[in-house]
Structure formats: structure tokens, C-alpha cells
Amino acid sequence: xxxxxxxxxxxxxxxxxxxxxxxxxxxxxxxxxxxxxxxxxxxxxxxxxxxxxxxxxxxxxxxxxxxxxxxxxxxxxxxxxxxxxxxxxxxxxxxxxxxxxxxxxxxxxxxxxxxxxxxxxxxxxxxxxxxxxxxxxxxxxxxxxxxxxxxxxxxxxxxxxxxxxxxxxxxxxxxxxxxxxxxxxxxxxxxxxxxxxxxxxxxxxxxxxxxxxxxxxxxxxxxxxxxxxxxxxxxxxxxxxxxxxxxxxxxxxxxxxxxxxxxxxxxxxxxxxxxxxxxxxxxxxxxxxxxxxxxxxxxxxxxxxxxxxxxxxxxxxxxxxxxxxxxxxxxxxxxxxxxxxxxxxxxxxxxxxxxxxxxxxxxxxxxxxxxxxxxxxxxxxxxxxxxxxxxxxxxxxxxxxxxxxxxxxxxxxxxxxxxxxxxxxxxxxxxxxxxxxxxxxxxxxxxxxxxxxxxxxxxxxxxxxxxxxxxxxxxxxxxxxxxxxxxxxxxxxxxxxxxxxxxxxxxxxxxxxxxxxxxxxxxxxxxxxxxxxxxxxxxxxxxxxxxxxxxxxxxxxxxxxxxxxxxxxxxxxxxxxxxxxxxxxxxxxxxxxxxxxxxxxxxxxxxxxxxxxxxxxxxxxxxxxxxxxxxxxxxxxxxxxxxxxxxxxxxxxxxxxxxxxxxxxxxxxxxxxxxxxxxxxxxxxxxxxxxxxxxxxxxxxxxxxxxxxxxxxxxxxxxxxxxxxxxxxxxxxxxxxxxxxxxxxxxxxxxxxxxxxxxxxxxxxxxxxxxxxxxxxxxxxxxxxxxxxxxxxxxxxxxxxxxxxxxxxxxxxxxxxxxxxxxxxxxxxxxxxxxxxxxxxxxxxxxxxxxxxxxxxxxxxxxxxxxxxxxxxxxxxxxxxxxxxxxxxxxxxxxxxxxxxxxxxxxxxxxxxxxxxxxxxxxxxxxxxxxxxxxxxxxxxxxxxxxxxxxxxxxxxxxxxxx
Numbered sequence: 001x002x003x004x005x006x007x008x009x010x011x012x013x014x015x016x017x018x019x020x021x022x023x024x025x026x027x028x029x030x031x032x033x034x035x036x037x038x039x040x041x042x043x044x045x046x047x048x049x050x051x052x053x054x055x056x057x058x059x060x061x062x063x064x065x066x067x068x069x070x071x072x073x074x075x076x077x078x079x080x081x082x083x084x085x086x087x088x089x090x091x092x093x094x095x096x097x098x099x100x101x102x103x104x105x106x107x108x109x110x111x112x113x114x115x116x117x118x119x120x121x122x123x124x125x126x127x128x129x130x131x132x133x134x135x136x137x138x139x140x141x142x143x144x145x146x147x148x149x150x151x152x153x154x155x156x157x158x159x160x161x162x163x164x165x166x167x168x169x170x171x172x173x174x175x176x177x178x179x180x181x182x183x184x185x186x187x188x189x190x191x192x193x194x195x196x197x198x199x200x201x202x203x204x205x206x207x208x209x210x211x212x213x214x215x216x217x218x219x220x221x222x223x224x225x226x227x228x229x230x231x232x233x234x235x236x237x238x239x240x241x242x243x244x245x246x247x248x249x250x251x252x253x254x255x256x257x258x259x260x261x262x263x264x265x266x267x268x269x270x271x272x273x274x275x276x277x278x279x280x281x282x283x284x285x286x287x288x289x290x291x292x293x294x295x296x297x298x299x300x301x302x303x304x305x306x307x308x309x310x311x312x313x314x315x316x317x318x319x320x321x322x323x324x325x326x327x328x329x330x331x332x333x334x335x336x337x338x339x340x341x342x343x344x345x346x347x348x349x350x351x352x353x354x355x356x357x358x359x360x361x362x363x364x365x366x367x368x369x370x371x372x373x374x375x376x377x378x379x380x381x382x383x384x385x386x387x388x389x390x391x392x393x394x395x396x397x398x399x400x401x402x403x404x405x406x407x408x409x410x411x412x413x414x415x416x417x418x419x420x421x422x423x424x425x426x427x428x429x430x431x432x433x434x435x436x437x438x439x440x441x442x443x444x445x446x447x448x449x450x451x452x453x454x455x456x457x458x459x460x461x462x463x464x465x466x467x468x469x470x471x472x473x474x475x476x477x478x479x480x481x482x483x484x485x486x487x488x489x490x491x492x493x494x495x496x497x498x499x500x501x502x503x504x505x506x507x508x509x510x511x512x513x514x515x516x517x518x519x520x521x522x523x524x525x526x527x528x529x530x531x532x533x534x535x536x537x538x539x540x541x542x543x544x545x546x547x548x549x550x551x552x553x554x555x556x557x558x559x560x561x562x563x564x565x566x567x568x569x570x571x572x573x574x575x576x577x578x579x580x581x582x583x584x585x586x587x588x589x590x591x592x593x594x595x596x597x598x599x600x601x602x603x604x605x606x607x608x609x610x611x612x613x614x615x616x617x618x619x620x621x622x623x624x625x626x627x628x629x630x631x632x633x634x635x636x637x638x639x640x641x642x643x644x645x646x647x648x649x650x651x652x653x654x655x656x657x658x659x660x661x662x663x664x665x666x667x668x669x670x671x672x673x674x675x676x677x678x679x680x681x682x683x684x685x686x687x688x689x690x691x692x693x694x695x696x697x698x699x700x701x702x703x704x705x706x707x708x709x710x711x712x713x714x715x716x717x718x719x720x721x722x723x724x725x726x727x728x729x730x731x732x733x734x735x736x737x738x739x740x741x742x743x744x745x746x747x748x749x750x751x752x753x754x755x756x757x758x759x760x761x762x763x764x765x766x767x768x769x770x771x772x773x774x775x776x777x778x779x780x781x782x783x784x785x786x787x788x789x790x791x792x793x794x795x796x797x798x799x800x801x802x803x804x805x806x807x808x809x810x811x812x813x814x815x816x817x818x819x820x821x822x823x824x825x826x827x828x829x830x831x832x833x834x835x836x837x838x839x840x841x842x843x844x845x846x847x848x849x850x851x852x853x854x855x856x857x858x859x860x861x862x863x864x865x866x867x868x869x870x871x872x873x874x875x876x877x878x879x880x881x882x883x884x885x886x887x888x889x890x891x892x893x894x895x896x897x898x899x900x901x902x903x904x905x906x907x908x909x910x911x912x913x914x915x916x917x918x919x920x921x922x923x924x925x926x927x928x929x930x931x932x933x934x935x936x937x938x939x940x941x942x943x944x945x946x947x948x949x950x951x952x953x954x955x956x957x958x959x960x961x962x963x
Contacts, residue, residue, distance in 0.1 A: 070621040077620035077629055081560055084633040088563045091640040092555050095570040098647045100551040102577035105658040109584040110541035112658075116588045117207060121535050124208035124591065131201040132217075132527040135194050139224075139520045142190035146231070146513055149180040153509055156242055157502040164498050170246045177242045184235050191228040192915055198224055198523075199823075205530065206593035209537035213530045214593075220522055227515035234508040241501055244494050251491050258484040265480060269473040276466040283463055286456040293449040300445055304438040311431035318428040321421035328417040332410035339403040346396040353389035360386035540594055548573060561613040564636045568608050571643045578650045579603045582830060585657050604827040604836045606646060611636045653831070711903075711927070713913045719926035723890040726908050726930040772802070772894060772954075774861040774922040779954060781806035781855055781863070785885045785931075802894075804864035805881050805938060805953045806855065809834055809848045812868060813875025815841040816943060821876065822900070822915065828878035832939060841875050848880070853952070864922055864952040871949050879940040879951065887933045896924040897951040900943040905929055906936055917945040922952055 068076075117124075155176045162169045198221045205214035360382040367379035550570060555563060579601055587597035612632050620626045707729065710722050779802035814826045827838050840846035849870075855863045868877055895903055895911045898920035903911035910927050942951050 073620050073622060073626050077626055080630050080633060084637055085560050085563060087637050088560060088640055089555060091644050092563055092567055094644050095567055095647055096551045098651050099570050099574050100547050102574050102651060102654060103548050103551065104545060105654050106577045106580050107541050107545050109581050109658050113584045113588055113594055114539045114541050117537050120591060121208050121537065124204050125530060125535065128201050128204045128208060128210060128213060128530045129527055131197050131204060132523055132530060135197045135523050136520055138190045138194035138197060139516055142187045143513060143516055145183045145186045149183050152176045152180040153506055157506055160498045160501045164245050164248045165252055167249050170249055173242055174246045187231060191231065195224055195228065203592040203596055206596055207591055209535035210530055210533050211536065212533050213526060216526050220526060224519055227519050230512040230515055234512045237508065238505055241497055245498050248494050251487055255484065255487045255491060258480055258487060262477065262480050262484060265473055265477045269470065269477060272466055272470045272473060276463065276470055279459060279463040279466055283459050286452060286459055290449065290452045290456055293445060293452060297442065297445050297449065300442045304442055307435040307438045311435045314428040314431040318424035321424035325417040325421045328410065328414040332414050335403065335407040335410040339407045342400040342403040346400040349393040349396040353393035356386040356389035560633060560636065561611060561616050564611050564640065567640050567643050571647055574647045574650055575603060575605050578654055581654050581657055600824045602825060602827050603830050604833060604838065608639055707909050711909045711912045713925050721928040722910050723928045723930040729908055772923050776802060778802055779804055779864060781853060783807050783881060783883055801958050803955050803957060804853055805883060806853050808851050808866055808879045808881045810851045810868045810877060810879045811846050811848045812870060812877030813841040813872060816874050816876045822943060826876065829941060832880050864954055865920060865950045866952060867950045873944060873946045875944050877942045881938040883936045883938060885931045885933060885936060889931050890928055891931060892926055892928050892956040894923050894926050894954040896920050896922045897942055898949055899945045901951055902941040904939045906932060920950045922954065
């Protein structure tokens with residue numbers, strides 16, 4: 001291909017590449033421009049053609065309500081107020097009727113109470129006398145028990161004069177105290193029984209109308225409490241002081257041990273302080289050395305850098321000298337070449353000159369022989385050529401001499417360059433050695449610095465350990481000195497106390513005995529007064545029933561706000577009437593005065609919201625005010641409806657209490673029929689109805705007293721069978737069917753646990769009770785018991801022998817300062833409403849909260865214990881649980897609490913612990929109870945004195961369980 005053809009092809013290819021680059025650049029621009037033009041065309045099409053109505057339909061205007069004037073809003077508001085007021089008037093009318101009926105039932109219950117109290121007057125007098133006699137018996141038991149320890153107290157007093165540091169003496173004191181200790185619980189039990197009996201006597205005296213007897217009995221309770229306190233203080237002081245004296249030899253041994261410990265720690269501290277001082281000195285020295293090294297290393301590094309720079313410079317010089325040698329060698333080689341070339345040329349020129357001369361001589365000779373012009377001319381030319389050759393030879397000779405001289409010079413230059421290069425190399429080597437030496441010096445110094453740093457760190461760690469050791473020893477020394485001081489003070493105090501014991505302790509015992517003897521005499525005098533005092537019972541019922549004025553007053557002139565407030569007042573009065581009905585019932589069931597029962601009875605009182613009176617009474621001039629007023633009126637009506645519903649429920653409960661019963665104990669009508677006749681029933685005052693009610697109340701009082709007595713904790717009878725009493729109370733007939741008449745016992749399952757298949761089930765024996773404890777492994781949580789659990793069925797649970805009630809609803813605390821409300825009944829004891837809220841301790845709002853047993857895997861011995869989240873001192877809690885059973889059964893339960901507790905199952909009292917403040921024990925008491933098919937309601941009341949609170953209820957699932 002020619003040059004022209006190649007050039008044209010290159011130009012064509014370059015043109016193609018330019019066009020392609022232009023197209024790649026312009027294509028996106030054309031695409032964007034095309035999109036914009038199409039979009040603009042579409043917008044124009046939509047905006048300026050009929051297509052607009054399809055693509056962008058115009059919104060249809062919503063039809064607004066016609067505008068109302070302020071007068072029209074006011075008229076509408078008046079109409080709504082009138083409608084709501086009419087509704088509220090109907091509710092007020094219902095509340096007035098309920099209040100009227102409640103007051104009639106209350107008066108009827110008070111008439112029943114008056115008749116009941118009159119009928120029980122003499123019987124109550126006898127009960128007061130019997131209770132006071134039992135008080136005397138219990139107090140005499142306490143006195144007899146205290147007399148038993150007089151010899152031990154005298155022995156303890158005499159031993160104080162001996163050397164209390166002697167272990168023999170303290171052993172005798174310990175033996176005397178141990179001999180006295182078993183008597184103290186007997187005294188405490190007798191005193192507690194006496195106090196409880198005095199309380200009962202006071203209540204019975206009030207019920208019988210023996211006002212003077214009740215007043216003196218109440219005073220004697222304080223006297224008995226004071227005497228009991230004196231006895232308790234004597235016991236506590238005796239045990240504490242004698243225990244302190246018994247521990248005196250150990251205190252002396254501890255003093256000696258502490259003195260040795262103080263000396264040892266002091267010596268260790270002195271050694272540690274000395275070591276610490278030495279370490280501090282060494283630490284300062286090492287820090288100075290490290291600092292010196294740290295300063296020296298930069299200077300050494302600077303020397304290294306300088307040596308490196310010098311070594312680099314000299315290396316460059318050596319390289320330059322070496323290059324000069326090479327250059328001299330190349331020059332010498334070239335000079336030698338030129339010398340040889342010149343020599344060769346000189347030889348050639350000399351040879352040529354010789355030959356030319358020879359030719360010239362030959363030509364001259366021929367010319368001489370033949371002097372012809374041609375020969376002469378040739379001879380002349382050869383002579384000239386010979387001269388020229390001679391000149392060339394001479395020139396080449398001169399040139400050769402010059403080249404020889406130049407070569408000699410180059411040789412001398414090479415020699416000098418070699419010498420200079422050798423010196424430069426030696427200088428560079430020495431500089432390199434100097435750099436290496438300086439670098440080694442830096443590394444050695446750095447290594448030495450690192451070693452010093454490690455040594456300094458090790459020394460610092462040792463110093464820190466020494467300081468910690470010193471602080472620990474100082475703290476230990478301070479603690480030991482304080483302990484030594486306290487031990488010496490205790491030793492001195494015990495010695496002083498031992499000197500006072502012979503005079504103080506016997507005197508305290510005599511004072512306590514004297515106070516109790518005086519109390520016995522006063523109780524005997526009170527018993528005589530109870531026999532002779534005239535019983536004066538003031539009737540509580542109205543001779544002629546006078547309804548509450550609020551139950552019939554006109555409400556026609558009330559506005560909505562006044563009507564709502566009136567409804568609240570009516571509801572409050574209805575609730576109060578129900579409380580009074582409950583108080584009358586409680587007074588008759590428990591055979592106590594109405595006043596005492598009223599103090600112990602409380603019912604739930606609903607707190608109603610206030611209405612916005614200003615809004616309801618304001619003028620309505622716009623829609624916003626109209627809507628707000630309408631909503632507030634609706635809320636008031638809803639609250640009033642709730643009042644009527646609540647009041648109706650209260651009246652239903654009151655009818656259950658005050659409604660007449662037939663002689664066989666069954667209600668005359670069903671609940672629905674009685675509610676339809678509630679207005680009539682509330683006013684029933686027939687003599688037969690009252691007799692039936694009094695008879696029923698007498699039976700209920702007897703049953704309640706029997707259940708309470710059976711439920712009470714007893715040291716002599718830890719396990720009690722209440723199943724027959726419970727079945728009788730729930731059916732109103734004979735006790736539960738015998739096993740041969742009832743269904744055969746079957747397997748049971750609880751929640752995730754089932755009753756094991758054990759043939760020949762039998763009732764547990766009292767001797768087996770002590771084997772059940774918190775460590776019993778077969779005790780699982782649950783609230784459901786099933787019969788006929790299928791064997792190997794996972795759905796029916798794991799076989800077990802015990803179930804502890806796991807899930808509870810708990811409310812509290814209610815106030816109980818200094819245990820003054822130990823017998824007061826709070827609202828949950830009257831009715832269990834899990835949605836209700838009450839005012840509890842310190843006027844705090846309390847409500848039901850879900851709680852479960854601890855079920856601790858870490859502490860399995862406490863797994864059945866329930867501890868409320870609101871635990872605090874001096875309060876009362878209620879706990880509600882439901883246990884489901886698929887058929888009637890009699891089971892053993894184990895109850896325990898910290899501190900005092902009561903348990904009701906299906907409203908029947910099955911457990912009541914003593915009044916003593918105590919720790920929780922899972923096997924505090926056992927009761928055989930009757931559970932109904934379906935739901936069984938468990939209500940526990942727990943009192944906390946101080947420290948912690950807790951309770952547990954465990955149910956045995958087999959009759960042969962090792963209780």
C-alpha cells in the first residue's frame with residue numbers, strides 16, 4: 001500500500017470516530033427533549049380539549065348542612081337537656097324507690113336485731129360470765145407457769161455474784177435459762193388466750209346490754225395488755241441479759257483474739273509501710289533514669305542521621321570517583337586506540353614516503369640516463385610526490401608523538417583517578433562503619449530504656465499492690481480496733497448488767513406476777529358485776545317506719561346538674577343502708593353489739609366522676625358548645641345508669657340477707673321472682689317472716705360459731721376435719737355422704753399435674769402430718785383439679801401428691817396501726833369485686849393485682865409462698881383465688897402465713913391462725929375441706945406486723961399422701 005492510501009484510510013477512521021462520539025453526546029439530549037415535548041403535548045391535550053373532564057374530573061361540592069342560627073342551637077340544646085333530664089328523672093325515681101326499700105329492709109333488720117338481742121340477752125349474760133371465768137383460768141395458768149420459773153430466776157440471780165468469766169458459772173446460768181425457757185411459751189399462750197377472751201367478753205357484754213360490764217372489761221383489756229407487756233419484758237430481759245452473761249467467756253476470748261489480731265495487723269502494716277517507702281524511692285529513681293534515657297535517645301538518633309548523611313555523601317563521592325576511574329579508563333583506551341591508529345598510519349605514511357622516494361630516485365636516475373622531457377617531467381612529479389609523502393610521514397610522526405603523549409597523560413590520569421577512588425571507597429567504608437556504630441548505640445540505648453520501663457512498671461505494680469495492702473490493713477486495723485473497743489465495752493456493760501441482775505430481774509418478775517394477780521381479782525369482781533348488772537338494750541329500729549326524706553322528696557324542679565348530684569347522694573345513702581344491714585346481720589351472726597359490728601363492717605363505695613356543671617348550664621350558641629354539652633349530658637346519664645345498676649345489685653344482696661325464708665331454710669321464691677317483688681319483700685314485716693328469719697339467723701350464728709371454732713388454730717389439734725360442717729353449711733342439710741354412698745375416689749389432675757394412680761386410698765392419719773414440709777418434692781403449682789386423669793396423658797398433667805394454689809388476686813394494704821384493726825372487716829371481706837378500688841393505708845388507692853407464688857427453682861423450699869408486691873409493715877391484705885374441680889370432693893389442705901391469717905372457702909371460714917406474730921411455715925395447720933364441683937372461691941386475709949408477709953395454701957391430691 002502506498003503512503004497516500006494509508007493516510008486517507010487513517011483520516012476516514014478518525015472521521016467515523018468523531019461522528020460516533022457526537023451521536024453518543026447528543027442522544028440523551030434528544031431523548032430528554034423528546035420526552036419534554038411529548039409531556040407538553042399531553043398537558044395541552046388535557047387542558048384544552050374535552051378530555052380534561054375525563055382525566056381531571058371536577059370535585060363535586062359536598063352538600064353542607066343548612067346553617068343554624070344561635071337561637072336554633074339554643075332550642076336544640078334545650079330539647080336535648082329536656083330529654084336527658086327526663087331520663088335522669090326516671091333514674092332518680094328508681095333510686096328513690098331503692099332507697100325507700102333499703103331503709104325498710106334496714107329497719108326490718110334492726111327490728112330483727114332488737115328481737116334477736118332480747119332473746120339472747122340472758123344467754124349472752126351467761127356467756128359473759130363463762131368467758132370471764134375462762135379468763136381467770138387462763139390468767140391462773142399463766143401465774144402457775146410463772147411460779148415454776150421462780151427457782152431458776154433465783155439461781156440466776158445468785159450466780160451473778162460468782163465469776164461470770166468462768167465457763168462453769170456460765171454453764172450453770174445457761175442450764176437455768178434453758179430450764180425456764182419452755183415455760184415462756186405457755187405463759188404467752190395463756191396470756192394471749194386471756195386477752196382474746198376479754199375481747200369476746202367485752203363484745204358479748206355490749207351485745208347483752210351490760211354497759212358497765214363492757215366498759216370495765218374494755219378497761220381490763222388494757223390492764224391485761226399492760227400486765228402481759230410487763231411479763232413479756234421480764235422474759236425478754238431475762239433471756240437477753242442471761243444470754244449476754246453466758247456469752248461473757250466467749251467475749252473475753254474474743255477480746256484476746258482481737259488484741260492478737262490488732263498486733264499482727266499493726267506489724268504487717270509497719271512492714272508494708274516500709275516496703276512501700278522503698279518502692280516509692282526506687283520508683284522515683286527509675287523514673288529519672290527513664291527520663292534521662294528518653295532525652296538521650298533523640299540526640300543519638302540525630303548523630304545517626306548525621307552519620308547517615310555523611311555516609312551518603314561519601315558514598316556518592318566514592319561512586320563519582322569510581323565513575324571518574326571508568327571514564328579515565330575509557331579515555332585511556334581511546335587514546336591507546338588513537339596511538340595505535342597513529343602508529344599504523346605513521347608506518348603506512350613512512351612506507352609510502354619511502355616508496356615515493358624510491359620512485360623519485362628511480363625516476364631521477366632514469367632522467368639522468370635519458371634526459372628527455374618526459375622523463376624529466378616524470379622525475380619531477382615523482383620527486384614532488386616523494387616530498388609530499390615525506391611531509392605526510394613527518395606529519396604522521398608528529399601526530400603519533402602527540403597520541404603517545406596523550407596516552408601517557410591518560411595513563412597518569414587513570415592512576416590518579418584510581419588513587420582518588422580508593423580513598424573515596426575507604427572514606428565511605430569508614431562512614432558506613434560509623435553509621436552502624438551509631439545505630440547500634442541507639443538500639444542499645446532503646447533496649448536499655450525498654451528494660452528500665454519494664455522495671456519501672458513492675459515496681460509501680462508492686463507499689464500499687466503495696467498501697468492496696470496498706471489501705472486494706474489500715475481498714476482492717478480500724479475495724480478490728482472498733483470490734484475490740486465494742487467487745488471491751490460489751491464486757492464492761494455485761495459486768496455492770498450482771499451486778500444489777502440480782503436486784504432487777506426478780507423484782508421485774510414479782511411486779512409482773514403482782515399485776516396479773518391483781519388482774520385476776522378484778523376479773524373475778526367483773527364476773528360478779530356481770531351477774532347483777534341490769535341489762536339495758538336500747539331499741540335501734542324505728543317504732544313506726546319513717547323513710548328517708550330524700551326517698552320521696554320532689555325532684556321535678558331540679559336541673560340536670562342538681563339531678564345528677566342528687567343521684568350521687570341517693571347512691572351513697574343506699575350504700576350506707578346496705579352497710580347498716582350487713583352490720584345488723586354480722587351482729588346477729590357473731591352475737592355482738594350492733595355498734596361493734598358497725599365499726600368492723602365496711603363496704604365498697606363507688607367514687608363517681610363530677611360533671612361539668614358550668615358546661616351543662618351554659619348557653620349554647622354554636623355547634624361546638626352544643627356537641628360538648630350533649631356529650632357531657634350523655635356521660636351524666638351513663639353514670640346515672642351505672643348508679644341504678646349498682647344500687648340494684650346492692651338491693652339484691654340486701655334481699656338475700658333480709659328476704660323472708662321458709663321454715664325449711666329454702667327461699668320462698670327464686671332470685672328473679674324475689675327481684676320482681678323486691679318492693680314488697682323489702683317491706684315484709686309479718687310475724688311469721690320474722691320468726692323464720694330469727695330462726696335462720698340463730699342457726700346461721702350457731703353454724704358460724706361452730707365453723708369459726710373449728711377453723712381456729714390449735715396447738716393440741718393441728719389437723720381438723722371440716723368437710724362435714726362445710727357440706728352441711730352449703731346444703732343446709734346433713735353432712736356429706738359417706739364414701740359408700742358417694743362416688744368412688746378417682747384420679748385427679750391439677751393444671752399440669754395429676755393425681756397418681758394409687759389403689760386402696762385411705763384417709764391420712766394425724767401421725768403422718770409432720771412429714772409434709774416445704775422440702776416435699778411432689779408439690780406443683782396450679783388452680784385446677786380434674787378427676788379421672790388418663791394414665792400417661794400429657795394433657796392431664798404430671799402425677800403428683802400436692803398442689804399449691806399458684807394464681808391469686810391481691811389487694812392491700814389496709815390500715816392496721818398497732819394491730820388495732822385486727823378484727824375489722826374491710827370491703828373485700830364483704831364482697832369481692834376485682835374491678836373495684838378502695839382507700840387503703842395512708843389513704844392510698846388500692847386495687848386488685850394479679851400475683852403468683854414464688855415458684856423459685858433457686859429456693860424450692862419457698863416455691864409455694866406468695867408475697868405481695870406491696871408488702872410493708874402493719875397492714876392487712878386480701879387474696880382471692882379460684883380453684884376448679886370437676887366433681888365434689890373432700891381434700892386436705894395445708895395453710896401457712898406470716899403473720900396472722902384467715903381463709904374462707906366458698907364463704908365458709910376454714911382457717912384462723914393465732915394472734916401471734918410469726919414466721920411463715922408451709923405446714924402451720926391442716927384442714928380437711930369440702931370442695932364443690934366447678935368453681936371454689938378461696939379468700940384469704942393476711943395481717944403483717946413487721947418485716948415480711950407471705951402465705952400459702954397447698955392441697956393434697958391423694959388420701960394416702962405422706963402429710
